[in-house]
Amino acid sequence: HGFKxxxxxxxxxxxxxxxxxxxxxxxxFTIGRFQATSKSS
Known part of the structure; x- marks a missing residue:
């Protein structure tokens, strides 16, 4: 559906x-969205 x-x-x-x-x-859409975030449980 790239045409739209x-x-x-x-x-x-x-x-x-x-x-x-x-x-x-x-x-x-920045490359920073792929940075790992630390999650503590």
Missing amino acids: FGPIIGKLLSELSLGEVPSYDLSP
């Missing part, structure tokens, strides 16, 4: 390439 994401990906890439602030929050 095409328009927003194009918009975000154009904003980023022009040095603009993206119109959508991209923080949930």
Whole structure:
């Protein structure tokens, strides 16, 4: 179903390439989301 994401990906890439602030929050997609968190039980 990648075709339905095409328009927003194009918009975000154009904003980023022009040095603009993206119109959508991209923080949930940062590489930091894979950092291990310590959980104590």
